[in-house]
Amino acid sequence: MTDRRLTAGEAFAAALPGGRWSQDDAVVDAHRLDRSGWHPPGRPLGVAFARTVDDVRAVLREAVARGVPVTVRGAGTGLAGGAAAPDGAVILDLAGMNRxxxxxxxxxxxxxxxxxxxxxxxxxxxxxxxxxxxxxxxxxxxxxxxxxxxxxxxxxxxxxxxxxxxxxxxxxxxxxxxxxxxxxxxxxxxxxxxxxxxxxxxxxxxxxxxxxxxxxxxAPRRTVTLAAFFDSFGAAVDAVTEIMATGIVVAMAELLDGPTMRAVDAATGSDLATSGQAFLLVQTDGAGAGDEADAVEAVLRGRARAVRRSADTTDPAAAELLAARRAALPALERIGRVLIEDIAVPRSRLARAAARIAEIGADTGVQIFTIAHAADGNLHPIIVVDRTGGAGGPAGETDEIPAEAWKAADLIFQTALDLGGTVTGEHGIGALKRRWLGAELGTTNHSLQQRLRRLFDPTGILSPGRGL
Amino acid sequence: MTDRRLTAGEAFAAALPGGRWSQDDAVVDAHRLDRSGWHPPGRPLGVAFARTVDDVRAVLREAVARGVPVTVRGAGTGLAGGAAAPDGAVILDLAGMNRxxxxxxxxxxxxxxxxxxxxxxxxxxxxxxxxxxxxxxxxxxxxxxxxxxxxxxxxxxxxxxxxxxxxxxxxxxxxxxxxxxxxxxxxxxxxxxxxxxxxxxxxxxxxxxxxxxxxxxxAPRRTVTLAAFFDSFGAAVDAVTEIMATGIVVAMAELLDGPTMRAVDAATGSDLATSGQAFLLVQTDGAGAGDEADAVEAVLRGRARAVRRSADTTDPAAAELLAARRAALPALERIGRVLIEDIAVPRSRLARAAARIAEIGADTGVQIFTIAHAADGNLHPIIVVDRTGGAGGPAGETDEIPAEAWKAADLIFQTALDLGGTVTGEHGIGALKRRWLGAELGTTNHSLQQRLRRLFDPTGILSPGRGL
CATH class of the missing domain: 3.30.465.10 (Uridine Diphospho-n-acetylenolpyruvylglucosamine Reductase; domain 3)
Structure with a gap:
């Protein structure tokens, strides 16, 4: 199958002619990590820039023949280390297959x-x-x-x-x-x-x-945006619960906690935190968007300290209301290195999960900021750590996640499982959450999934040490 | 594992004490078929009436130990023969696990x-x-x-x-x-x-x-029902296409063809067929149901021969409009034995599929009546065959599906595949559609799925000859 007189690098170069294979240090460095901030040990073999299905087939055939691990990569925006390539891996870059x-x-x-x-x-x-x-x-x-x-x-x-x-x-x-x-x-x-x-x-x-x-x-013809300020995260969650009980399916229900509001204020000069300790952003859309927004507004006015509403998506007020949510992550990135966690709990446990996360921050001394997709029970506790501590990585950043941040993350994941939830709502297991996967799935399920994986990939070349 | 001194029947009786195992002829006959009308050859071993998870585990352990096939059964309403038990099978009835x-x-x-x-x-x-x-x-x-x-x-x-x-x-x-x-x-x-x-x-x-x-x-607070009559099935499909292009997601879009309308008229004394050759039933629901119904009605008035609209679900007019759809299957069952087919095509091919089905009816001399879930591109061509022909079964009904009905079904499935669709939109493969499955899936997919099945059920006791 493969030509054994060639080195692995030569074989992949032959499989992908025309400069679509690179082992150049700068190219490998530009493609070896994702946005989790995690640097796996060792060094990937090279980057395969696929343009066609046949390119992908050629790379996988060569990889199986040589037992070389393959890390598939899109834009590398993953947050769990799934696209952080292990030692000796071929990075299979699909960004060029973009039609x-x-x-x-x-x-x-x-x-x-x-x-x-x-x-x-x-x-x-x-x-x-x-x-x-x-x-x-x-x-x-x-x-x-x-x-x-x-x-x-x-x-x-x-x-x-x-x-x-x-x-x-x-x-x-x-x-x-x-x-x-x-x-x-x-x-x-x-x-x-x-x-x-x-x-x-x-x-x-x-x-x-x-x-x-x-x-x-x-595409929905109309979208109405509302924002409300509450005395507490729990009060905002109660409002979301009451909105859902009206029978309305909102298009969005984004929730920021008090620490996140203060970070946004510090970054943008806004004054969110003067209005409350939780900020809720709700959108309704479709033919009933106006009527639904009326009903949402009635709930919010009964529970919130302040409510604002935009006329429509074209209303500049809508962009202004959305700006606070959009500014959250950049605001936190000013403070330090962010580790974006991602748990989901049954909706009735949302407030309890947020309260427990705040306690974990206090107990461990780790800064945690919480954003939630409230209608889904999906929380993003964002751990912010010092950018300059640890072992030191590229551009002066550390490669290592400090022990207390792992401790806080561990307690957060345990909270999710204790409340009947999951250690990942939407980001994936990647490399970084594997140690909690068994606890969530249980032995029978986990072992069944491992057998399933082996059925599809008997030689284990696909994303070893990632996912399941 | 199993006690080899016992017969299979004795072993299952021991596994499910208290009369929850039966080999009584009348009991077996009452549980061996589904609503497909298909009688598999041979005779099942008996019926296991499970009440608990442990009952199910006990039955499967015994079945694996003895290599006895297991047919799982709920209410037996399947239309593809999936719950029609093969020779020697244990029928595992879960109807009693109903909490x-x-x-x-x-x-x-x-x-x-x-x-x-x-x-x-x-x-x-x-x-x-x-x-x-x-x-x-x-x-x-x-x-x-x-x-x-x-x-x-x-x-x-x-x-x-x-x-x-x-x-x-x-x-x-x-x-x-x-x-x-x-x-x-x-x-x-x-x-x-x-x-x-x-x-x-x-x-x-x-x-x-x-x-x-x-x-x-x-639960949606409000539901509005509309009905419209068209000169042709194609004209009704065009109306659905235009409704969807307005951006409205309807809660229901049910379409009856002319032959079905005439059958309903004959059965109920209604006069649907005097108003057109296709009957479309649309519902909108939720906070925007009224506004959405206005937009739907505007489209229908531009294209239909007649349009009717109910004020709300509580309006008696709504039940009246729905009655025609509800009456369709009973009306066809008066004519003969019904074989309910189930294909789905890309929405743009819906009218072409219906036209081809009508041609197939004419070419084969088989009566075919078509009902469609129009918004999903899902068609139910209902083949009605003579109740008294063929080999003769219980209550004078035939066990055999006449050759021309199979021929028509074959052409219908071929039409679905030719139009980029599927041989089953919502009923399943069961026993009766297995011969078309390979053509739909292709060799690589089919073989992968077969290996998957063996991974889960290495001894092949679960629903042999059914599904995949």
Whole structure:
């Protein structure tokens, strides 16, 4: 199969002619990490810049023949170390496979390559009256393929579901280089097992997604934005609970805690924290957006210290209300190095989870700021650590996550499990959450999943030490 | 493991004491078939009436030890022969495991046993302001477990998705008797592979679902029903396309063709067919139901021969409009024995599929009546055959499906595949569609799924000859 007279580097160069294989130090360094901040030990072998399905097949065949691990990479925006390449790995970069092959208004379907930027797809869909609903916070820079690998969530999934709910079918190159097509172009279909759903969220461990048939939805004609300030995080959660009890499915319910509000104020000169200890942003959309916003506003006025409302998406007030949410992460990044955690709990446990996270911060002395997708029970406790401590990495940053931050993260994950939740709502297991996976899944489930993984990848070349 | 001095019947009786095992002819006959009308050859061994998870585990352990096939059964409303038990099989009846264990308003979640009747769950949810969205036409008599086994669709999935979109987690007894819990109680969660999705729609071939954590949704406060008559099926499809282009997600879009309208008229004394050749029923729901109905009505008035509209669900006019759809199947059952087919095509191909089905009826001389879930591109071509022809079965009915009906079905499935669709939108492969599965999936996919099946069930006791 492979030519044994060649070194591994030479063999991959031969498989991907025309400069699409590089072992250059600067190129490898630019592609070896994701946004988790985690630096795996050792050094990847090189970067394969795939342009076609056949490129991907050639790389995987060579990798299997030589037992070389493969790390698949989109834009590298993952937060769990899934795309942080291990020692000796081929980094399979799919960013260049970025064509929107088809956008069908009649079928409300897009057929894309995996490297398409999420927002680019949504923009193309909106130009014809449709929308691609999944909107992870990274959508301006992340790829659809990466979103599929992690089953990315986002803000709008309160109403429109996670990435899984928008994937109708996939083209996947299996570990042995075979190409398989799963799913279909129709909205419904039950012929055979749901392999599409199995590949979504599998974090590059079962195969390499090289194409996707995606469901588009009608772009909502109208969106109304409301914001409210509360005396406490718990009071804001109670308001969300009451809104949901009215029967309204909001398009977004984003919640910032007091520390995050103060960080935004410090960064932007706003004065959020003078109005309360929790900031809630709600959107309603569609034909009933106005009526729904009226009902939401009535709930908020009964519970909040202050309420603001925009007339429509085109209203400058809407952008202003959204700005506080958008400013949160940049504001925290000014303070130090951010570790974005990601747990989800049953909705009734949201306030308790947030209170426990605040206690964990106090107990461990670690700064924790909490943002939540409140309608989904999905919390992002953001741990901010000193940028200059530890062992020292590129640009003076540390490679190491301080022990007290791990301790806080451990307590946060334990909280999620104690409350009947999960250690990852939308970011994935990657490399960094593997130690908690067994506790969440239980032995029977975990072992079944490991056998499943071996079935798809008997030689273990796909993302070793990542995901499951 | 098993006591070899016992016969298989004695062993199962010992595993399920207290009369929960029967080999009585009348009991076996009452439980051996589903609603497909298909009689498999041979005779099942007996019926195991499970009441607990441990009952299911005991049955599977005994079945594996003796190599006895197991057919899992809910209410037996399947239409593809999936629950039609083969020769020598244990029929594992879960209808007695029918408790709603929990219904949480705060988390919008229900935890149920598999034998709960679908409508019973929805009724319980509506009593607290919530709803269980999946509504297969059989919801008054089918079980949640059966819906999960086939990933059942329904009328409302135009807006709320298929069964899969309402299943958060499962308890499953694997072939070896091990119990595994998948998924979670949270809306979001990406720890590990989506085993939940893999079990949904697996038709009893990967394990036995003994518990489910289900997502409930707010019950819509208002529902508006509209009906319209068109000169042709194609004109009605064009109206649906235009409605969807307005950005409105309708809660229901049911379409009856001319032959079905005439059958309803003959059965009920209505005069649908005097108003047109296609009948379209549309519902809008939620806070924007009124505004959305206005927009739908405007489209319908521009294209239909006649339009009717109900004020609300409580309006008697709504029930009257729905009655035509509800009367369709009983009306066809008066004419003869019905074989309900189930294909789905990309929405843009819906009219072409319907036209081709009409041609197939004319070419083969087989009576075919078509009902469609139009928003999903899901068509039910209903083949009606003579009740008295063929080999003769119980109560004078034939066991055999006439050759020309198979021929027509074959052409219908070929049409679905030619148009980029699927041979089953929501009913499953069962026993009767296996011969078309390979053509739909392709060799690589099919073989991968077969290996997956063997991983879960190495001895092949679960639903042999069914599903995949």
């Amino acid at each position: 929107i092959r088809e956008l069908s208004v009649a079928d409300a379907v897009a057929v894309v390559e995996p490297g398409v930027i999420t927002d680019d797809l949504d923009r193309a869909a909106r130009a014809v009256g449709l929308t691609y609903s999944p909107d992870p916070a990274s959508s301006a820079i992340s790829t659809v393929g990466g979103n599929i690998a992690t089953n990315a969530g986002g803000l709008r999934c309160a109403k429109y579901g996670v990435t899984r709910e928008s994937v109708l079918g996939l083209d996947v190159v299996l570990a042995d280089g075979e190409l398989v097509s799963t799913g279909r172009r129709t909205v419904k279909g039950v012929a055979g097992y749901d392999l599409t759903g199995l590949f979504v969220g599998s974090e590059g461990t079962l195969g390499v997604v090289v194409g996707a048939t995606l469901r588009l939805r009608p | 709603i264990r929990e219904l949480s308003v705060a988390d919008a979640v229900a935890v149920v046993e598999p034998g709960v009747i679908t409508d019973d769950l929805d009724r319980a949810a509506r009593a607290v302001g919530l709803t269980y969205s999946p509504d297969p036409a059989s919801s008054a008599i089918s079980t949640v477990g059966g819906n999960i086994a086939t990933n059942a669709g329904g009328l409302r999935c135009a807006k709320y998705g298929v069964t899969r979109e309402s299943v958060l987690g499962l308890d499953v007894v694997l072939a070896d008797g091990e119990l595994v819990s998948t998924g979670r109680r949270t809306v979001k969660g990406v720890a590990g592979y989506d085993l939940t999705g893999l079990f949904v729609g697996s038709e009893g071939t990967l394990g036995v679902v003994v518990g489910a954590t289900l997502r409930l949704r707010p």
